[in-house]
Amino acid sequence: MxxxxxxxxxxxxxxxxxxxxxxxxxxxxxxxxRATNLHPGSIYCAFENKKGLLLAALEQYNQDRTAELKDIFAAQSSAIGGLKAYLDSIVSECVSGDPTQTCLSQKAINEIAQQDEEAQGVLSNQCKLWQSFMCDVFTQMEREGSLEGERSAEQRAQSLIVGIYGLRTYSQAQKEPKVISDIAHQLLIDVCR
Amino acid sequence: MxxxxxxxxxxxxxxxxxxxxxxxxxxxxxxxxRATNLHPGSIYCAFENKKGLLLAALEQYNQDRTAELKDIFAAQSSAIGGLKAYLDSIVSECVSGDPTQTCLSQKAINEIAQQDEEAQGVLSNQCKLWQSFMCDVFTQMEREGSLEGERSAEQRAQSLIVGIYGLRTYSQAQKEPKVISDIAHQLLIDVCR
DNA sequence: ATATATCTTGAATGAACATTCAAATTAACG
DNA sequence: CGTTAATTTGAATGTTCATTCAAGATATAT
Known part of the structure; x- marks a missing residue:
């Protein structure tokens, strides 16, 4: 009431x-x-505990990022154009050095997937949804004639995601914009070939 | 005394x-x-504090892994053979589900590089050494005629490392051996082409 | 054998931690 | 407008945290 x-x-x-x-x-x-301006009692009432808050935040994060992802592709006239713009946006995030621009899902995969089964399930699912979206993109690219070789859209989506994970990790150790941008460029080439 | x-x-x-x-x-x-069978006083005496122990452990880890890496390549008669064996060993680790077989350097890059400059420096350096080793491998592969295309050994080493980082992260979300092994196989193809 | 410098021991410290709870508050419904 | 059920509040809880330190032990050098 x-x-x-x-x-x-x-x-x-x-x-x-x-x-x-x-x-x-x-x-x-x-x-x-401090961050939420909520008293402990309210947090526990609404989200059960700290992990519950993380899971809820991960869900929201995925919604937000999915919307953003779709916007990026919708703003381009071709799938290949969308993919280029998407990779550019990732490079920007990697290079920014802004912690709030890192991928929370990836951070959580690395930090807690191994420790917590429930979180692992959520993150695994988010990864699959992302991959499924990228698979549609490559299917569209096939129709557009932007792809060489014989790899399936599924395989290409997988390689892309692996490459993005790798890029984000690599950029924590090596932040030179030119280097990061070159890697992203090569990734695009590899994934389309 | x-x-x-x-x-x-x-x-x-x-x-x-x-x-x-x-x-x-x-x-x-x-x-x-508990893990070290050392009393707190001894740990602090020898390593200054918890972070000091991590940094020392990272150094030891890198030594151990470097030795292992060299052994894997030395056991093969060609650089391409070494690279294949190396990727196989990484797939095994990813699929094992054994936490003690994950890469400590990568774990540290993801968990603390952003937060701690000293650790970031150490990890960045380890990454560079690894890349430099892999660069030598690709130079050897050029001589062996195992490479197509015109990419520099440096670029190939970079792509390989990014791919391995990505593979390790991806395998936390998706552990099916066949999937992980396929990704590694594709990575080898991409990096040699 | 003795002196000395260093290491080991493990209890003590105080801060920070996640979580709980009972009292106060307030929106929603009749 | 009164009742009810839920949220908000923030102090309190007991635990665990990283770290310190003084006392005891022991290798090494002389």
């Missing part, structure tokens, strides 16, 4: 940013309290 | 395993005390 006062999406985006900056384990409930 | 009683390498390998299983932040000093 009383609805929550806070804006759920706004709270989840604040939590997302906190997790992206410090990672799950180093983000304390105090950090989350 | 008294030398340490513990075996440094043995302690560092125990610490490595602890860090690999839980990650840096979730590994408590108590975990490390």
């Amino acid at each position: 009383r609805s929550a006062e806070f804006d759920r999406e706004q709270v989840l985006r604040a939590a997302m940013n906190a997790f992206m900056e410090k990672g799950y384990n180093k983000t304390s409930m105090q950090d989350l309290k | 008294r030398s340490a009683e513990f075996d440094r390498e043995q302690v560092l390998r125990a610490a490595m395993n602890a860090f690999m299983e839980k990650g840096y932040n979730k590994t408590s000093m108590q975990d490390l005390k």
Whole structure:
């Protein structure tokens, strides 16, 4: 008989940013309290516990990123154009050095997938949805005649995703924009060939 | 006027395993005390603090892995054979599901490079050394005639490393051996072409 | 054999941690 | 407008954290 006062999406985006900056384990409930402007009791009432908040944040993150992904492709007149724009956006994120521009899903895969089965399931599913979207993109590219060779769209989507994961990790060790951008360019070539 | 009683390498390998299983932040000093059989005082005396122990463990890890890497290549009669064997070994690790077979350097890059400059420097350097080794491998492969196309050995080494980082991350979300092995196979093709 | 420098021991420290809870508050419904 | 069920509040909980330190032990050099 009383609805929550806070804006759920706004709270989840604040939590997302906190997790992206410090990672799950180093983000304390105090950090989350500060970031969300919620008292501990409210957080526990709404999300059960810290992990529940992470899972909810991951869900929101995936929604947001999926929408963004679709926008990027929708803004281009061809699938190959969309893929180029998408890779450019990833390069920008890698080079920015802004922690809140890293991929929360990837960060979570690396930090907690091994430790927590529930999180692993959620992340594995997000990865599959992403791959399925990219598979559609490559199918479209086949029709457009942008692809050489005989690899399936599925295989290409897989290689692309692996390449993006790798690019994001590599860019943590080596941040020179030219290097990152060259790798992305090569990835595009490999995946279309 | 008294030398340490513990075996440094043995302690560092125990610490490595602890860090690999839980990650840096979730590994408590108590975990490390148990893993190393060292009392807190001894750890602090020898390694300054928890981060010092991580850095020392990372150094040892890199030494161990470098030796292993060289062994794998030395056991093959050609550079291309070595590369294949190397990728096979990485696939095995990814598929094993054994936390102590994950790459500590990659785990650290993802977990703490963003947060700690000193660690970032160490990890960036390890990455460069690895890349330089792989560059030599591709130079050898050029001589052997195992390579198509016109890419430099440097570029190929870069793509390989990115692909391996990506493969390791992807395998956390998707562990089917066939999938992981196919990706590695495709990576070999892409990098030689 | 003795002195000395260093290591080992493990209890103690205080801070930070995730979580709980009872009281206060308030929206929604009749 | 009163009742009810839910949320909000923030202090309190007990645990675990990284780190310190003084006392005890022991290798090494002389």
